[in-house]
Amino acid sequence: xxxxxxxxxxxxxxxxxxxxxKPGGIYMMITYGDPTVRMPHLSKxxxxxxxxxxxxxxxxxxxxxxxxxxxxxxxxxVPTTEKGLLPAxxxxxxxxxxxxxxxxxxxxxxxLCNISTLTDxxx
Numbered sequence: 001x002x003x004x005x006x007x008x009x010x011x012x013x014x015x016x017x018x019x020x021x022k023p024g025g026i027y028m029m030i031t032y033g034d035p036t037v038r039m040p041h042l043s044k045x046x047x048x049x050x051x052x053x054x055x056x057x058x059x060x061x062x063x064x065x066x067x068x069x070x071x072x073x074x075x076x077x078v079p080t081t082e083k084g085l086l087p088a089x090x091x092x093x094x095x096x097x098x099x100x101x102x103x104x105x106x107x108x109x110x111x112l113c114n115i116s117t118l119t120d121x122x123x
Contacts, residue, residue, distance in 0.1 A: 010041045018047045021105040029101045034092075039084035042101055049103040051084060052077040057094035077102075 003009065017027045027049070031038060035053060042051055056074045081087055 007041075014041060014044075014047065017103075018049070018105065023105055023107060025105045027103040027105075029103070031099055031101070032096070034099055035080065035085045038099065038101060039080075042103060043084050047103070048105060048107045050106050051080075051104075052102040053080055053084070053086075054078060054100040054102070055092065056098045056100060058096045058098065061094045061096075063093060 021027060029038070029042075039051075042049065054074060054076075055078050078090065079087060086092070
């Protein structure tokens with residue numbers, strides 16, 4: 001999802017993932033990309049995905065001394081806004097966290113369109 005043709009490549013790749021997943025199938029993406037840059041790609045209605053977001057600090061991350069906020073569990077999904085973004089009051093403890101997107105296919109293929117339609121939306 002990076003590079004000069006990233007939006008087109010992302011649409012093609014995610015279209016294929018969606019095409020191959022059967023209802024109830026899961027696609028898991030682990031990335032440094034936060035929801036502001038990943039959710040516009042993942043949340044297209046054509047995919048019919050239910051998306052959960054998990055945030056995992058980098059290995060060895062130590063919370064700053066004197067940090068008063070309670071530790072967040074990386075085993076629980078992070079609540080997101082209606083657009084799939086982090087809430088305004090969410091504090092990202094580790095700015096170099098990994099973001100884990102669990103995308104579950106919700107329906108049959110009746111909602112899928114031709115991949116060219118996805119790339120046409122980008123252009």
